[in-house]
Every structure is written in structure tokens, then in C-alpha cells.
Amino acid sequence: MFQTLKNFYHKLGSYPWFYKISGKVIPFVGVLSISLIVISSIWGLFFSPIDAVQGDVYRIIYFHVPAVSVSQVIYYSMSVAAAVFLIWRMKMAGVYIKSLAPIGAAFTFIGLLSGAIWGQPTWGTWWVWDARLTSTLVLFLFYLAIIGMQSTFASRKSADTAVSIITLVGVVNLPIVKKSVDWWNTLHQPASISISGESSISNEMLIPLLLSILGVYFFVFFTGLLFMRAEISTREQNKEWFKKLSSNN
């Protein structure tokens, strides 16, 4: 078991192997993710019951919650990749961080935007300096810093290392930001607003929500593979294996 895992890990580091395997996986993941998103959206938007307090507005939850949850998961996965890159110098980890950062930033932005649209009718304001909103905003800024750092180095390897360092420093700092924002927030406003108000969410609402979360995770997997393939093909366009592959098609 350990040996197969180790083999798999070593294979992951190889561009040609990854390119070949991801090409086979992509159609399935793509169809799965898009069908999950379509099903959960239709279910959530038309068939799940109306919320007693918020009315139809609550339905934005089917976009908001998956986006926010995936945005954090992407950052943590990127920090694991950053550690892998700095410790084992695995080139694929650099590709992973570079490809996933824009996706993470996009989903953080979707989360912030959908939250603002949701907040307008329910809280009466587009933006509140609530602890969670602020830490999500800081997460978005970290993503922007990572994306911005990509272009400041001429050599690919230096850029990957720099970005890995930032990602790791960011992941060390993120819990501190979260906690300090919590303390700051409790001084200014008592817990009058709580995003997770619907703890007693009914099953008819929960199932499409879980489906949409699953769909978004698969969508990130799908787009991540696409972006990584694109990144690999720009990095390896002059290599023998890539020329052979493209001449075959």
C-alpha cells in the first residue's frame, strides 16, 4: 500500500505521465462536475422549499457556500504543495500553485460577491466588517499577492520558489489574521449577525447544497487539471516528448 502510494507520488512529479493521465481523466471529471452543478442548481433554485425567514433570497446559498468553502480548501492545498516544492523540489508542485491560484482567487471573489448580493436584502447592506468577511477579503488579497509575484521573476524556478515562500508565510499568518479579526470584531459589534444562522437546515435544502458543494469541488478539480495541462504545455513546449505528442494529434 505504502509502496503504491510512493510510486504514485513519484509518477506525479513527471510531466509526461501527468499529461497523459490527466487527458484521460478530464472528460469524466468535466461531465461529472458540470452535471452536478446543473442538477444542484435546478434542484436548489426551483424545487427546494422556500426559507421561512429569508424567502427566496436564501437560494444564493447554493453558490455562496460552495465558493467560499472551496476557496479556503484551495489555499490550504496550495500551501501543502508549497511545502512539497520547497522540501522535495517537485516541479509539479510549482505548476499546481501557479494554476490553482487564479482559480482560488476567482472563487474567493465569487464568494465575496455572492455574499454581498445576499447581504443586501437580508442584512440591508452590501458589506459588513464582520470577522468572516474580513478574513475572506484578506484571503483574496493573499491570492492576489501570489498571482502578482508570479510575474516578478524571470526564471520559472525562482518564481515558483518565491511563490511557495509567500504561500507558506500566508498560511502561517492566516490563522493569526482570523483570530485577531475575531477579537477586533467582538469589540465593535456583538454577534448580531451570524452567517451560519441556519444550523437547523432541513434535508430538502441540505441535499442540493451538498450536491452543489461536491459539484464545485469537482469543477475545481476539472479546471485545475485544464490549467495545469496548459501550464505544462507552455513550460515543456520545446521538449521532445511534447513535440512527439502534438505531432501525433
Add this chain to the structure above:
Amino acid sequence: MIYFIKILKKEFLIYSRKSSSFISPVVFFLISISLYPIGISNDPGILKNLAPGLIWITVLLSTLISFQNIFSEDYEDGSIELLLASGQNLSLIVLIKIFVNWIFSCLPIIILSVLSVFLLYFPQEGLKPLIISLLIGTPTICLFGALAGALSLGKNSITGPALMLPLSLPVLILGTQAINYSLNGINFSSNILLLTAILVFLLPIILFASVGALKLHFN
């Protein structure tokens, strides 16, 4: 050991002979502090409430002027390369550089922040937490500045500040909160302890990361 003392002396000499390194943050601080009453309001009641945040934000922004100084000149004249090749403990050298930069860019501002008592009608009893929180909080900001400066060496881009400011958020929150606590008669020592904890926790991490970032420029 003698080697590090020599580096310390050298850094002190460089900073003290280049007057712009410590004058420009001070000038920036004084100009901004005197702009707030003009731009916002000259009402003492309003300014008094805003003062802790205004002072802290201005200190944070004035470090943006000086953080490039930590490594940029050594990078341009090539002495960083020699330090990297010297085989000495790089983290210690970086620490010395950050320390001297802090003394010349942050310490004058911290002393001048006393002026806010007159300019921003800042209550005198808030001075103690203001000075303590600045003394403990600004080294952390200088650390972030060193990392940002090491990563964006030789480039005049927004990435340095874009990296530094989000990282400094906890320090800003805890620092202003300490002042507000003490003005409201609440014990502020927990915030000072947390600021110290952040400094001690991040010091080795950031030093390590900055050394890694410096090495990137000389592959």
C-alpha cells in the same frame, strides 16, 4: 561574533550617513498627521476617537517608504552576493539589517507620535499603550517588510506592499485595540502579550523565508 559586530557597525554607518533613509519616513509621518485634521475635521471630539487608528495606519504606511532600503542598495552594489558567499549565518545578518532599519525608520516615528497629543488631540493617558504597542508591533512590520523587500528586489512593483499590508493586519488590529482598551479603562496587557507572541513566533519563520528569498536572486 566580531564579524557580526562589524556588520552591525557598517549598517549603522550606512544609515547614519544617508540622511534620506531616516528623514523621509519622518517627513511622511508629519505631513500625513497634519493632513488628517484638515481633511477630516478639526473637531477634537472626532479626532480623538480616530487618533489611535490614524497613527497606526500612518506608521504602517510610512514603513512602506523604507522597507526597500533593507536590501536594495546592497543588492545594487553587489555586497549581498558577497554576504551570501561568505558562509556566515545569513539569518543573523538579515536580523541585523532589519534591526538597524527599524532603529532608523521606525524609532524616530515612534518618538514623533507623541506629537499627536497636540496635533490630533490624542488623550495623554493613551500615550503609554501607544508607545508600547508601537515598540512591539513595528518590528513585526519590519520583518514583513524585509520579506517583501527580499522578494521584490530590483523591481519597482506593487507586489512588495501588496504582500506586506495584508500580513500586517493582525498587528494593526491588536495595536489599535490596545490603545482603545486603555482609553476605555480596560486592561490592555493581553494585547501587548499577543503582539509579543506574534513577533516571537514569526521572527524565525520570516528570517528563514527572507534568506530563502534573497538566495533566489543569485541562482
